[in-house]
Amino acid sequence: MCGRAAVVKPMAASLRPARSISGYAWAAPCSALGLLLASGVLALGGRAAVVRGILEVALAQPGTAGCERAAWLPFGAITFGHVVIGTSVEILAALREHERAHVRQYERWGAAFLVAYPMSSLVQALRGRHPYRDNHFEVQARASDAAQASRR
Secondary structure, X not given: OXXXXXXHHHHHHXXXXXXXXXXXXXXXXXXXXXXXXXXXXXXXXXXXXXXXXXXXXXXXXXXXXXXXXXXXXXXXXXXXXXXXXXXXXXXXXXXXXXHHHHHHHHHHHHHXXXXXXXXXXXXXXXXXXXXXXXXXXXXXHHHHHHHHHHHO
């Protein structure tokens, strides 16, 4: 029995990276779109960092002209696969857990997420609800935020 447990534990540990690799692969078309957008942001003076396996790209630094330009955007951060583009480093930090919920959604849905998300907004709008606030994926991300906050 002891020998068997010792064999099972390393095998289970070795399977974890395979799930991660498959998540990256499944979301890769969306991440490619994110990388394309991120390259434009970086060309305009944005800043990038990899945080726990996710590329985070900030449009601007506080107190710069870029920060004023980013203020008109209708979002604080947006996710494409494993790429998160935010208006600033501070916003990226504040929204990190919420955006990671979207990364997990991309890992689950793959490229279909690019259609499923706006369709959920359309369904909510047709029901007379708020297309962003009541979007199924946003509700799910906020629930993930709440769960993360309660664990801290």
